[in-house]
Amino acid sequence: MWLALCLGLPPVVVLLALVLTQSLSIGPALAAAAVIALFAGIAAWLLLADLDRLAAILDRMGAGAALRPRESQPLLPFFRPLAAQLAHFARRGAAEAARLAERRGIDETIVERLPDALLILDTKQTVIRTNTAARAAFGAEIPAVLRHPELRGAIGRALASGTAETVDVTIPVPTERTVRASILSLNHAPSSHIVLVLSDRTREHAIERMRADFVANASHELRTPLASLIGFIETLRGPASDDPPAQRRFLGIMASEAARMQRLIDDLLSLSRIELVEHQPPTGAVDLAVLLPRITAGFEPRLAERHIQLSLRLAPNLPQVIADADQITQVVQNLLDNAVKYGREKGTIRLTAEAHGAGASFAVTDDGPGIPRQHLPRLTERFYRVDKGRSRAIGGTGLGLAIVKHIVNRHRGQLTIESTEGNGSTFRVWLPAAAAKARGSAP
Ligand code: ADP
Secondary structure, X not given: OHHHHHHHHHHHHHHHHHHHOOOOXXXXXXXXXXXXXXXXXXXXXXXXXXXXXXXXXXXXXXXXXXXXXXXXXXXXHHHHHHHHHHHHHHHXXXXXXXXXXXXXXXXXXXXXXXXXXXXXXXXXXXXEEEOHHHHHHHHHHHHHHHOOHHHHHHHHHHHXXXXXXXXXXXXOOOOOEEEEEEEEEEEEOOEEEEEEEEEEOHHHHHHHHHHHHHHHHHHHHHHHHHHHHHHHHHHHHOOOOOOHHHHHHHHHHHHHHHHHHHHHHHHHHHHHHHHHHOOXXXXXXXXXXXXXXXXXXXXXXHHHHOOOEEEEEEOOOOOOEEOOHHHHHHHHHHHHHHHHHHOOOOOEEEEEEEEEOOEEEEEEEOOOOOOOHHHHHHOOOOOOOOOHHHHHHOOOOOOHHHHHHHHHHHOOOEEEEEEOOOOOEEXXXXXXXXXXXXXXXXX
C-alpha cells in the first residue's frame, strides 16, 4: 500500500500542479490520476512479489535447501540477473553442504568401524566420545581403564607437551589384557582434545612369550644331553682312559644321550616343517583301513618289549579321508608310541576307527595310569609333560603331541583327549571325509 502511494505520489503531484495552474481541467486530471493509481498498484504488486521471491531464495540458501525453479524466476526483468546470481550461489552452497554431510558420514563410519578402541577426551580427561570397539571392549569400565596410572601419566605428558605418546599397559578390567595406547594431543584453539587409541596386543604378547619360552626350552633340552656328552668325553680322556669296562659303560650312555639329541632335533625339524604348510590343507585321499594295519605291523617289536597286546578294530564302512598319508602316519605313530611308553606293561592298546559325522575318526586307547584332569588342556603345548623326569627317562622329547596337534590342525580335523586317572587314556582324531570335502564339518 505504502509502496503504491510512493510510486503514485509524484505523478499525482504533477497533475495537481497542472490543475492549479489551470493547464489541465479537472475531468482529464481525475481520469489520469485513476490510471496512475492503477499502474502504481500493479508496479507495487510486481515489486513486492519479486522481493518476496528474492527473500525466499535467500531463505532456502540459508537452510542449504535446493531451489524450486518457478519460485526463483522474478517477474520483473531487471531482477533476473540478481536472482540468477543468487540461484547460482544457492546451488553451490547446497552442493557444498551435501559434500560436507557425505564426508561427515564417511568419517563417522570410519571412526565407528575402526577395529581398535578409540576415545576422545577433553583437557580435563573427561570422555567426550567413544567408538563401537571401545564400548564393546571396555563398556562401563572405561573410567576404570583411564585411571590406570601409566595411562594417566602418558595422557598427562601428551597434554603438556602437545606431542604423541605410546605406552603398553596391562589392563585388569573387564578381563586382563595387554593394550598398546597411542595418545595424540590435538591442540586447535580455543580447545584441545586427546585422541586415545587402545589396540589389543594380548595375542601378540602371548605369541612373543611363547616364542621366547620355546627357544629357552629347546636350548635347555639340548643343553642337558650335550653337557653329559662333554662330561663323559672329559672322563674318557682323563680318569677313565685306562679303564676299558668304564669306557664301554660311558660310551653306552653317550650313545643314548646322542640319540636323545637326535630325536629332539628330528622332532623340532618336523614341527617347523608342519608349521610351514599348516595353512595349506592336504589334498590327497587316504584309506584308513589300509594305512592303520600297515602302521601297527611296524610296531610289533616295540609292543613285544613291554609285552603289550594291540587290538585293531576297523568299522566296515570307513570313508576315505582328506589327508597327507605321511603326516597321518606320524600322528598314529606318536599316539601309539605314547600308549606304549605310558601304558601298562603287559597291558592292551586298542586302535579303533569308525565313520563319524562328515568324516572318520580313529582312536588310540591304553590302559595305563591315565592323566590327571588339570593337565589335559596343556598336553599339546611344546615341551609340556605331566612328569618331566619320567618322560625324559623313557626317551620322550615333549614334542610328540604338539606335532600331532599341528598336523590335525592342518587337516582341519579335531583332536580330543579323554582320560580318567587310573583308567587309561584315549586320544581320538577326526578327519574330514574325502567325498564330503565341500560340506566337511567337524562332528
Ligand atoms: P613326550 O615325548 O614327553 O611323550 P608328548 O608330547 O608325546 O611328549 O606327550 C606330552 C606328555 O603327555 C607326556 O610327557 C606325558 O606326560 C603325557 N602323555 C602323553 N600320552 C600319554 C598317555 N597315553 N598316557 C599318559 N600320559 C601321556
